[in-house]
Amino acid sequence: MSIRTIIVDDEPPARHKLKLFLADEPDFEIIAECSNGAEAISAIAKHRADVMFLDIQMPEVDGFGVLETISPARLPFVVFVTAHDAYALKAFEVRALDYLLKPYDRTRLRQTLTRVRAAMQHASIEKQQTQILSMLADLKTHRKHPERILIKSAGRVYFVNVDEIEWAEAEGNYVRLHVGSESHLVRQTMNALERRTDPHRFVRIHRSTLVNVARVKEIQPWFEGDYVAILLSGKRLSVSRPYRKKLTRLLEQHS
Secondary structure (H helix, E strand, C coil): CCEEEEEECCCHHHHHHHHHHHCCCCCEEEEEEECCHHHHHHHHHHCCCCEEEEECCCCCCCHHHHHHHCCHHHCCEEEEEECCCHHHHHHHHHHCCEEEECCCCHHHHHHHHHHHHHHHHHCCHHHHHHHHHHHHHHHHHHCCCCCEEEEEECCEEEEEEHHHCCEEEEECCEEEEEECCEEEEECCCHHHHHHHCCCCCEEEEECCEEEEHHHEEEEEECCCCCEEEEECCCCEEEECHHHHHHHHHHHHHHC
């Protein structure tokens, strides 16, 4: 029996590693390889898959967004792949077929493949679909905003505390986080970062700028109806007119 498999991960090395491991498993047939959530949604619509290895942290459409978009009738067995997020892992242990915590080795993957094979023979896909949809509803209700953000740079993997971020600026499909005298480049869009952060603590002040309200000292009028936000560090950031009212309202709440 061929187990039709879709791999979804925005990092090429991660996809390559999984393909390399699955090459030693002749019953797993890779029918699609996706580098983002949009490609995954299209692949599920095009192919009848048995199992999907789904990364969670992806720009634009993340793993949760993929599952929310797919029709339950098209949803295959799902193995989640993640680098962190303890709350999600706890939910996956109860409701998902399995999860892989990066970095995983061949032995850990083979444990997952054993579960997939058993599910193909004995489990009900309808039951797992119900569990996945229930998990998504639970995560929407209870998922907390992360307290730390994962940074991968020059072979290093480390975390930045969200509270320590003063402001963030967009750089194409990346975001640069400013923490004191340091800055960190994250592969994530500004829209994705805004969705992940607490809206009571972080606010958009410009199309390309997000600021930690607790780090704002004052705002002053500038040119042509725009304003400037002055941070505790002395940094001055432009505040576009459409965003001023929301910033002012949050500053009043924090005062």
